[in-house]
Amino acid sequence: MKKIIYFSTIIALMASCKKESTPTAVLNEKVDMMMSKPETDSSGFINGPYGSVRGTARIYITNGKYQLALENFSSSNGPDLKVYISKEQRPVNFVNLGSLKSTKGNQLYDIPGNVKVQDYAYALIYCQQYSHLFGYTQFTY
Secondary structure (H helix, E strand, C coil): CHHHHHHHHHHHHHHHCCCCCCCCCEEECCCCCCCEEECCEECCCEECCCCCEEEEEEEEEECCEEEEEEEEEEECCCCCEEEEEECCCCCCCEEEEEECCCCEEEEEEECCCCCCHHHCCEEEEEECCCCEEEEEEEEEC
């Protein structure tokens, strides 16, 4: 009887565990080009050792506020994916812009007002939970 209760408990716990991942719905957030000016360009994402990332990243300024735009973007899925701007190709000196909104589509991320964007040369897609770099791109100013 104890074995039945034990195995039932294990099965119930395993069934209640859910794999966490990033949403996959296609987004279409866009910068208002009438009100915005591009500050940077990028040649496209380069895959990191742990994922596949495509698309470009640009920083725009709109009414004095900076935003990072991921355009024509796609990424392999994973848990706890974050969007960083970084001074290096690895997240050593970086600003966390938040969780990746989706693995597909155009996306906008607000950059805090106290950040001097010219000091940050890269955009990264990074799995914070496991410290895995999915991809990066370098800005040109």
